[in-house]
Amino acid sequence: MLTSIGVLLLLVLMGCHHTHVAMCSFNGNFTDQLSLLEFKKGISDPKQALMSWNDRTHFCSWEGVLCSVKHPDRVTSLNLTRRGLVGEISPSLGNLTFLKVLLLNLNSFSGEIPPSLGQLHRLQILKLDYNTLQGVIPSLANCSNLKELWLRNNQLTGPIPIDIPHALEKLVLSLNNLTGTIPTSLANITTLSVLDVAFNSIEGNIPNEFAKLSALQFLFMGRNKLSGYCFPQPILNLCVLVGFSVAYNDLSGDVPSYIGNSLPNLEIFELDNNFFHGHIPSSLTNASKLTLIDVSSNRFAGVVPRSIGKLSRLYSLNLDSNKLLTRNMQDWEFMDSLANCTELQEFTITENHLEGNILYMADNHLSGVFPSGLANLRNLINVGLSMNRFVGVLPEWIGTLTNVQVVLPLLENTPKVHPKSTGAIPSSFSNMSQLEELDLDFNRFDGQIPQALGNLQMLRFLNIPNNNLHGSIPKELFRISTIVQIILSSNNLDGTLHDDIGNAKQLTYLHISSNNISGEIPRTLGNCESLEDINLDHDAFSGNIPASLGGITSLQILNLSHNNLTGSIPTSLANLKLLELLDLSFNHLNCEIPTKGIFSNVTAMWIDGNPGLCGGALELHLPACPAKPLYSSKQHQSIVWKVMVPLATLLSLAMVVSVIVLWRGKQKRKSVSLPTFGSTFPKVSYNDLYRGTEGFSVHNLIGKGRYSSVYQGKLFQDRTMVAVKVFSLETKGTQKSFVAECNALRNVRHRNLVRIITACSSTDSKGNDFKALVSEFMPRGDLHALLYSTRDDGDISAFTRITLAQRICIVVHVADALEYLHHNNQGAIVHCDLKPSNILLDENMIAHVGDFGLARFREADGG
Ligand SMILES: *[C@@H]1O[C@H](CO)[C@@H](O)[C@H](O)[C@H]1NC(C)=O
Ligand SMILES: *[C@@H]1O[C@H](CO)[C@@H](O)[C@H](O)[C@H]1NC(C)=O
Ligand SMILES: *[C@@H]1O[C@H](CO)[C@@H](O)[C@H](O)[C@H]1NC(C)=O
Ligand SMILES: *[C@@H]1O[C@H](CO)[C@@H](O)[C@H](O)[C@H]1NC(C)=O
Ligand SMILES: *[C@@H]1O[C@H](CO)[C@@H](O)[C@H](O)[C@H]1NC(C)=O
Ligand SMILES: *[C@@H]1O[C@H](CO)[C@@H](O)[C@H](O)[C@H]1NC(C)=O
Ligand SMILES: *[C@@H]1O[C@H](CO)[C@@H](O)[C@H](O)[C@H]1NC(C)=O
Ligand SMILES: *[C@@H]1O[C@H](CO)[C@@H](O)[C@H](O)[C@H]1NC(C)=O
Ligand SMILES: *[C@@H]1O[C@H](CO)[C@@H](O)[C@H](O)[C@H]1NC(C)=O
Ligand SMILES: *[C@@H]1O[C@H](CO)[C@@H](O)[C@H](O)[C@H]1NC(C)=O
Ligand SMILES: *[C@@H]1O[C@H](CO)[C@@H](O)[C@H](O)[C@H]1NC(C)=O
Numbered sequence: 053m054l055t056s057i058g059v060l061l062l063l064v065l066m067g068c069h070h071t072h073v074a075m076c077s078f079n080g081n082f083t084d085q086l087s088l089l090e091f092k093k094g095i096s097d098p099k100q101a102l103m104s105w106n107d108r109t110h111f112c113s114w115e116g117v118l119c120s121v122k123h124p125d126r127v128t129s130l131n132l133t134r135r136g137l138v139g140e141i142s143p144s145l146g147n148l149t150f151l152k153v154l155l156l157n158l159n160s161f162s163g164e165i166p167p168s169l170g171q172l173h174r175l176q177i178l179k180l181d182y183n184t185l186q187g188v189i190p191s192l193a194n195c196s197n198l199k200e201l202w203l204r205n206n207q208l209t210g211p212i213p214i215d216i217p218h219a220l221e222k223l224v225l226s227l228n229n230l231t232g233t234i235p236t237s238l239a240n241i242t243t244l245s246v247l248d249v250a251f252n253s254i255e256g257n258i259p260n261e262f263a264k265l266s267a268l269q270f271l272f273m274g275r276n277k278l279s280g281y282c283f284p285q286p287i288l289n290l291c292v293l294v295g296f297s298v299a300y301n302d303l304s305g306d307v308p309s310y311i312g313n314s315l316p317n318l319e320i321f322e323l324d325n326n327f328f329h330g331h332i333p334s335s336l337t338n339a340s341k342l343t344l345i346d347v348s349s350n351r352f353a354g355v356v357p358r359s360i361g362k363l364s365r366l367y368s369l370n371l372d373s374n375k376l377l378t379r380n381m382q383d384w385e386f387m388d389s390l391a392n393c394t395e396l397q398e399f400t401i402t403e404n405h406l407e408g409n410i411l412y413m414a415d416n417h418l419s420g421v422f423p424s425g426l427a428n429l430r431n432l433i434n435v436g437l438s439m440n441r442f443v444g445v446l447p448e449w450i451g452t453l454t455n456v457q458v459v460l461p462l463l464e465n466t467p468k469v470h471p472k473s474t475g476a477i478p479s480s481f482s483n484m485s486q487l488e489e490l491d492l493d494f495n496r497f498d499g500q501i502p503q504a505l506g507n508l509q510m511l512r513f514l515n516i517p518n519n520n521l522h523g524s525i526p527k528e529l530f531r532i533s534t535i536v537q538i539i540l541s542s543n544n545l546d547g548t549l550h551d552d553i554g555n556a557k558q559l560t561y562l563h564i565s566s567n568n569i570s571g572e573i574p575r576t577l578g579n580c581e582s583l584e585d586i587n588l589d590h591d592a593f594s595g596n597i598p599a600s601l602g603g604i605t606s607l608q609i610l611n612l613s614h615n616n617l618t619g620s621i622p623t624s625l626a627n628l629k630l631l632e633l634l635d636l637s638f639n640h641l642n643c644e645i646p647t648k649g650i651f652s653n654v655t656a657m658w659i660d661g662n663p664g665l666c667g668g669a670l671e672l673h674l675p676a677c678p679a680k681p682l683y684s685s686k687q688h689q690s691i692v693w694k695v696m697v698p699l700a701t702l703l704s705l706a707m708v709v710s711v712i713v714l715w716r717g718k719q720k721r722k723s724v725s726l727p728t729f730g731s732t733f734p735k736v737s738y739n740d741l742y743r744g745t746e747g748f749s750v751h752n753l754i755g756k757g758r759y760s761s762v763y764q765g766k767l768f769q770d771r772t773m774v775a776v777k778v779f780s781l782e783t784k785g786t787q788k789s790f791v792a793e794c795n796a797l798r799n800v801r802h803r804n805l806v807r808i809i810t811a812c813s814s815t816d817s818k819g820n821d822f823k824a825l826v827s828e829f830m831p832r833g834d835l836h837a838l839l840y841s842t843r844d845d846g847d848i849s850a851f852t853r854i855t856l857a858q859r860i861c862i863v864v865h866v867a868d869a870l871e872y873l874h875h876n877n878q879g880a881i882v883h884c885d886l887k888p889s890n891i892l893l894d895e896n897m898i899a900h901v902g903d904f905g906l907a908r909f910r911e912a913d914g915g
Contacts, residue, residue: 081125081126082125083147084111084119084125084126084127084147084148084150085111086144086147087142087144087145087147087148088105088111088114088117088127088130088144088148089105090142090144091141091142091144091145092105093142094139094141094142095137095138095139095140095142096137096138096139097135097136097137097138098136098138099136101115101116101132101135101136101137102114102115102135102137103115111127112124112125112127115132115135116130116131116132116135117129117130118130118131118153120150123150126148126149126150127148127150127151128150128151128152128153128174129151129152129153129154129155130145130148130151130153130154130155130156131153131155132155132156132159133155133156133157133158133159133179134157134158134159135159136159136160137156137159137160137161138159138160138161139160139161139162139163140161140162140163140164141156141161141163141165141166141180141185142166143166143167143168144168145166145168145169145172146166146167146168146169146170146171146172147168147171148172149171149172149173149174150174151172151174151175152174152175152176152177152197153175153176153177154169154172154175154177154178155177155179156179156180156183157179157180157181157182157183157202158181158182158183159182159183160183160184161180161183161184161185162183162184162185162186163185163186163187164185164186164187164188164190165180165185165187165189165190165203165208166190167190167191169190169192169195170190170191170192170193170194170195171194172195173194173195173196173197174197175195175197175198176197176199176200177198177199177200178192178195178198178200178201178202179200179202180202180203180206181202181203181204181205181206181224182204182205182206183205183206184206184207185203185206185208186206186207186208186209187208187209187210188208188209188210188211189203189208189210189212189213189225189230190213191213191215192213192215192216192217193213193215193216193217194217195217196217196218196219197217197219198217198219198220199219199220199221199222199243200221200222200224201216201220201222201223201224201225202222202224203224203225203228204224204225204226204227204228204248205226205227205228206227206228207228207229208225208228208229208230209228209229209230209231210230210231210232211230211231211232211233211235212225212230212232212234212235212238212249212254213235214235214237215237216235216237216238216241217241218240218241218243219241219243220241220243220244221243221244221245221246221267222244222245222246223238223241223244223246223247223248223249224246224248225248225249225252226248226249226250226251226252226272227250227251227252228251228252229252229253230249230252230254231252231253231254231255232254232255233254233255233256233259234249234254234256234258234259234273235259236259238259238262238265239259239261239262239263239264239265240261240264241265242264242265242266242267243267244265244267244268245267245268245269245270246268246269246270247265247268247270247271247272247273248270248272249272249273249276250272250273250274250275250276250297251274251275251276252275252276253276253277254273254276254277254278255276255278255279256278256279256280257278257279257280257282257284257303258271258273258278258284258286258287258298259286260285260286261286262284262286262287262290263285263286263288263289263290264289265290266289266290266291266292267292268290268292268293269292269293269294269295269317270293270294270295270296271287271290271293271295271296271297272295272296272297273297273298273301274297274298274299274300274301274322275299275300275301276300276301277301277302278301278302278303279301279302279303280303280304280305281304281305282304282305283303283305283306283307283308283328284298284303285308287315288308288310288311288314288315289314290315291314291315291316291317292317293315293317293318294317294318294319294320294341295318295319295320296315296318296320296321296322297320297321297322298322298323298326299322299323299324299325299326299346300324300325300326301325301326302326302327303323303326303327303328304326304327304328304329305328305330306328306329306330306331307323307328307330307331307332307333308333309331309333309334309335310333310335311333311335311336311339312333312334312335312336312337312338312339313335313338315339316338316339316340316341317339317341318339318341318342319341319342319343319344319365320342320343320344321336321339321342321344321345321346321347322344322345322346323347323350324346324347324348324349324350324370325348325349325350325803326349326350327350327351328347328350328351328352329350329351329352329353330352330353330354331352331354331355332347332352332356332357332371332376333357334357334358334359336357336363337357337359337360337361337362337363338362339363340362340363340364340365341365342363342365342366343365343366343367343368343395344366344367344368344369345363345366345368345369345370346368346369346370347370347371347374348370348371348372348373348374348400349372349373349374349801350373350374351374351375352371352374352375352376353374353375353376353377354376355376355377355383355386356371356376356383356386357386358382358385358386358389359389360386360389360390360393361386361388361389361390361391361392361393362392363393364392364393364394364395365395366393366395366396367395367396367397367398368396368397368398368399369390369393369396369398369399369400370398370399370400371400371401372400372401373801376401475497475498475499476497476498476499476500476502477492477497477499477501477502477505477516477521478502479502479504479505481502481504481505481508482502482504482505482507482508483507484508485507485508485509485510486510487508487510487511488510488511488512488513488534489511489512489513489515490505490508490511490513490515490516491513491515491516492515492516492519493515493516493517493518496519496520497516497519497520497521498519498520498521498522499521499522499523500521500522500523500524500526501516501521501523501525501526501529501540501545502526503526503528504528505526505528505529506526506528506529506531506532507528508532509532509533509534510534511532511534511535512534512536512537512558513536513537513539514529514535514537514538514539514540515537515539516539516540516543517539517540517541517542517543517563518541518542518543519542519543520544521540521543521544521545522543522544522545522546523545523546523547524545524546524547524548524550524569525538525540525545525547525549525550525564525569527550527551527552527553529556530550530552530553530554530555530556530559531552531555531556532556533555533557534558535556535558535559536558536559536560536561536582537559537560537561538556538559538561538562538563538564539561539563540563540564540567541563541564541565541566541587542565542567543566543567544567544568545564545567545568545569546567546568546569546570546592547570547571548569548570548571548572549564549569549571549573549574549577549588549593550574551574551575551576552576553574553576553577553580554574554576554577554578554579554580555579556580557579557580557581557582558582559580559582559583560582560583560584560585560606561583561584561585562580562583562585562586562587562588563585563587564587564588564591565587565588565589565590565591565611566589566590566591567590567591568591568592569588569591569593570591570593570616571593571594571595572593572594572595572596572598573588573593573595573597573598573601573612573617574598575598575600576600577598577600577601577604578598578599578600578601578602578603578604579600580604581603581604581606582606583604583606583607584606584607584608584609584630585607585608585609586601586607586609586610586611586612587609587611588611588612588615589611589612589613589614589615589635590613590614590615591614591615592615592616593612593615593616593617594615594616594617594618595617595618595619596617596618596619596620596622597612597617597619597621597622597625597636597641598622599622599624600624601622601624601625602622602623602624602625602626602627602628603624603627604628605628605629605630606630607628607630607631608630608631608632609631609632609633610625610628610631610633610634610635611633611634611635612635612636612639613635613636613637613638613639613658613661614637614638614639615638615639616639616640617636617639617640617641618639618640618641618642619641619642619643620641620643620644621636621641621643621645621646621659621665623646623648625646625649625650625651626646626647626648626649626650626651627649628649628650629649631649631650631656632650632656632739633656633657633817634650634651634656634657634658635657635658636657636658636659637658637659637660637661637662638660638661638662639661639662640662640664641659641662641664641665642662642663642664642665642666643664643665643666643677644665644666644667644668644677645659645665645666645667645668645669645672645674646668647667647668647669651668651669652669654669654671654672655817656817659672666678734768734809734810735810736767736810736812736826737812737814738812738814738815738816738817738822740767740812741765741767741776741778741812741824741826742816742817744765744766744767744770744776745763745764745765745776746765748761748763748778749763752764752765754775754833755834757903758780758783759779759780759783759785759786759789759790760777760778760780760786760789761777761778761780762776762777762778763775763776763778764776764829767809767826772809773828773829773831774809774826774827774828774829775806775826775827775828775829775830776824776825776826777824777825777826777827778822778823778824779823779824781820781821781822781823786823787823790825792904792907792908793825793903793904793907794811794825795907797825797904800872800876800881802868802869802872802873803868803898803900804865804866804868804869804872804898804899804900804901805869805872805873805900805901805902806827806828806830806892806900806901806902807827807828807900808825808826808827809826809827810825810826811823811824811825811826812824812825812826827902828894830892830893830894830900831894831895832892832893832894832895832897833892833893834888834889834891834893835862835888835889835891835892835893835899836887836888836889836891837889838854839854839888854897858897861897861898861899862891862893862897862899865898865899865900866886866891866899866901869899869900869901870883870886870901873901881904881907881908882907882908883901883904883907884907885903885907886901890902890903
């Protein structure tokens with residue numbers, strides 16, 4: 053007896069590699085061990101999570117395995133969540149017939165879900181979410197105890213099975229490629245509490261039978277292809293519903309007026325990006341638990357319910373892009389009411405019909421100019437109210453919103469529309485101690501930059517270009533340790549740049565061009581070791597270029613052009629390894645140009661307009677420098693008088709002429725220039741576009757017109773396919789075309805218009821003006837090409853490719869877009885150049901109207 057135990061022990065210690073079944077037997081049933089080993093065989097295990105899955109250990113002790121107490125050799129739970137496993141799921145798991153819990157989520161399983169899992173009739177929880185499983189969902193009808201089925205984030209296709217087991221409580225199928233309609237049989241699972249099919253391609257509407265699902269708490273169907281002319285009525289019966297989303301579908305209809313009374317437990321309510329119309333029901337404010345309401349991008353009209361303030365838990369309210377109105381003071385009361393929503397952190401109401409009436413309020417009641425109800429929203433983090441044309445002075449109480457982290461362009465006061473000043477920047481901004489971004493691009497702020505902004509110890513981005521600011525840049529700004537970006541270009545700032553700039557160790561972007569800043573460039577600027585982009589051009593800087601700039605190793609762009617700089621170019625600039633662009637043109641620099649580093653690349657630097665320079669790279673074709681300074685020796689005096697004086701006179705004459713020409717050119721350009729879109733649009737540089745389109749290669753050219761060429765390309769770390777429209781500025785009328793297009797597109801948004809991502813107004817590598825528009829890429833090209841071109845492989849006519857139904861859809865889409873253009877809240881936009889080649893099609897054959905180069909703008913006539 054003892055010896056046999058000893059032998060057994062010895063064998064166990066030695067490891068039973070070869071004879072596992074027989075020798076490691078504890079007299080049990082090894083069916084489950086075989087199934088598990090079969091499963092292991094089919095996968096690879098790069099993280100060695102299944103190290104313990106070997107003969108030395110009883111399989112009930114293997115990583116992730118639990119066995120039954122009553123039947124010690126039967127596996128009841130297999131939990132391999134997030135173990136880095138790769139490969140296919142073996143059908144052998146279907147033999148673990150005692151299994152209650154199977155968790156294989158958050159791995160890299162691929163292939164199909166084995167139909168044999170349908171034999172696991174004791175199974176209660178099956179989680180295969182976050183893998184890359186393909187194929188259809190197998191029948192699980194025999195898993196009659198299944199309570200939770202998680203298949204989120206795979207690549208499953210086909211329909212939702214009609215024979216879903218009847219005890220199910222949670223069915224999570226979101227983020228797959230499922231098609232078909234929602235099976236009415238789901239309505240028989242009265243235990244269902246969570247149904248999430250968001251992010252698939254499900255069609256149809258919510259079946260009426262769903263009214264039976266009395267336990268349903270979460271119904272998420274956003275980002276599908278649901279359609280219908282009526283609001284999904286059955287949900288009104290689901291009185292325990294907590295979360296409801298049908299965002300990004302094609303649903304329309306009126307929202308029933310009593311919805312908030314029928315759904316008292318509602319917390320999440322998302323209808324955004326559909327075609328719902330009618331009013332926002334005021335009964336919603338009876339659903340007192342609501343925390344999130346998103347009804348943006350629909351066609352809701354009327355006023356915002358005044359009782360909105362009853363929603364004391366409201367955290368996020370998005371009313372963007374509707375047809376909401378405010379005709380009088382009463383209509384604005386919702387703003388004051390909102391003040392009671394003390395939890396509110398996100399609130400936007402851009403692109404509605406709120407403008408005319410604020411003007412009315414401006415005339416009567418100053419605090420109404422900017423909704424004073426906001427003053428009590430102490431928790432606001434992000435305020436976006438742009439594109440509503442608020443006018444008037446920004447009130448001082450703005451500073452009481454002490455939790456605000458980002459202030460976006462609050463006031464969209466294009467000078468054309470509102471020539472009045474918006475007053476000074478309220479110094480109370482300095483009380484927003486959490487503020488990270490202050491963005492007041494394109495306004496009419498005048499007065500000085502408040503010194504008190506220096507108190508904002510979290511500020512990272514200070515963007516106030518294109519305003520009317522006076523005075524000097526407060527040195528206090530440079531003492532904010534977090535400051536990354538100071539953009540104050542195109543104002544009327546003067547004074548000098550303070551030595552304290554050297555404290556801004558994180559400063560990466562310094563743009564103060566087109567002001568009137570004078571004095572020397574501080575030597576301490578060289579201490580700003582993070583600087584990548586310095587733009588001090590078109591100012592009045594004088595003195596020498598500090599050699600210390602050559603120590604900013606991260607520097608990529610240095611533009612000091614159009615100043616009054618004198619002396620020589622510091623050779624230290626040649627050390628800047630990352631420098632891509634150096635513009636020193638139009639100064640009074642003299643002496644020898646260095647030849648190393650950036651100075652060896654004539655396409656990356658500009659030095660013209662500095663008559664005193666000599667030498668440098670051969671390609672510059674400048675006169676060689678004299679061996680000794682010209683006027684150092686007496687014997688050259690006569691040369692100075694005989695040659696240099698007449699030459700200088702000639703040169704200055706030439707300069708006067710060129711200054712006049714330049715001045716005129718500039719005048720002309722000023723009248724139509726429209727720098728960037730505003731900071732809500734991402735900034736892209738010429739270099740980004742150059743890189744993204746492989747140097748505007750012919751290979752990427754997808755269209756060419758009179759005023760522009762269009763390239764396809766990739767932007768934003770190559771993640772986004774875009775179309776880049778580059779304007780041929782040498783053609784007459786192109787500037788106008790660019791401005792027309794910018795004006796037309798920056799304020800409009802519609803699913804059937806080509807969405808503009810951003811604009812770029814800059815200079816190219818040769819210093820020429822460069823203007824481009826970046827829009828989303830339309831993979832199917834334009835309608836003209838689709839209709840009239842033949843495919844490479846023969847003469848298959850377009851008729852076989854675009855069905856009649858598609859054609860009708862295209863017509864409807866275009867009509868939709870025009871209706872929006874003609875009746876949008878900015879005043880009518882008339883396209884003036886509508887033709888098949890300006891109608892672009894995305895991958896789903898949805899038509900998008902583009903090319904606004906000839907568009908005309910008609911202001912709306914008042915309210
Ligand atoms: C082991 O269990 C399986 C499944 O229950 C059964 O079919 C088989 O007969 C059992 N084998 C032994 C040796 O008990
Ligand atoms: C599991 O069941 C399948 C049939 O479903 C059978 O072919 C196989 O032999 C069983 N055992 C293992 C270890 O896979
Ligand atoms: C499954 O395993 C993971 C990782 O070990 C663990 O975090 C999780 O709680 C387990 N789940 C269950 C239901 O036991
Ligand atoms: C379900 O079980 C029944 C009876 O055992 C069997 O006939 C049927 O094929 C099973 N269905 C599936 C999908 O496994
Ligand atoms: C799922 O759909 C997406 C988007 O439509 C597509 O990119 C992807 O290839 C599809 N995957 C499968 C497996 O069909
Ligand atoms: C749902 O249940 C009802 C009654 O229980 C039954 O008549 C009907 O056939 C079931 N529907 C489906 C699709 O299973
Ligand atoms: C809100 O609820 C109250 C009390 O149930 C009811 O009297 C009122 O009519 C409801 N409001 C709306 C707008 O339905
Ligand atoms: C907001 O609160 C004030 C004071 O607490 C109250 O008078 C007012 O009726 C409330 N408004 C709403 C819409 O709840
Ligand atoms: C900032 O807040 C303090 C305290 O609430 C107040 O006294 C001060 O006037 C505010 N500063 C500005 C500039 O509004
Ligand atoms: C540049 O300097 C010259 C002479 O030093 C002066 O006359 C001129 O006004 C200065 N220009 C600017 C823009 O400050
Ligand atoms: C010269 O500069 C241009 C523009 O910055 C750049 O594309 C090119 O690669 C540079 N050439 C060399 C040799 O560095």
